[in-house]
Amino acid sequence: MTRQSLQQSMPRWIEIEHWSPQRKAQAVAAFLGLILAELEASASEPFPWEAHHLAYALEALVAGRFYAALTFSETALASPDERTPNSAILGATTVRREHLRAALNLVQARIEKA
Numbered sequence: 001m002t003r004q005s006l007q008q009s010m011p012r013w014i015e016i017e018h019w020s021p022q023r024k025a026q027a028v029a030a031f032l033g034l035i036l037a038e039l040e041a042s043a044s045e046p047f048p049w050e051a052h053h054l055a056y057a058l059e060a061l062v063a064g065r066f067y068a069a070l071t072f073s074e075t076a077l078a079s080p081d082e083r084t085p086n087s088a089i090l091g092a093t094t095v096r097r098e099h100l101r102a103a104l105n106l107v108q109a110r111i112e113k114a
Contacts, residue, residue: 003077006035010074013067024066025111032057032073032104039097049083050076051095058103062110 011027019027035054039046046054053076060069 003079006038007074007077009034010070013070016066021064021066022111022114025061025064025114028057028061028066028069028073029104029108029111031070032061033108035073035076036097036101036104040101045096046076046100047080049078049080051100054100055095055103058100058107061107 010031016024016027032054039050045051053072057069057072057076060066060072
């Protein structure tokens, strides 16, 4: 799946803004799952830009900030030439795809219990 197809599969806020919080959380978590599945399929680690924004998306999801979670997810999918010039300040990352997957699994378990 390409970045563009992932972006096209992203839930649109206008479509989900009136959903229940649990349904929004499930939709956002499912989208994050697609992104992580793509990373896992490619057997590559996320670039620092991607890792940081995916971690921010997970944090926003936990906090119930669904629009922010979608925005961070979309930002993570930006191609290298679309990233801000100061993205180099992120430096090396210690956030690996298995960390992101473990965090998403915990969030999804929490959503299902609600």
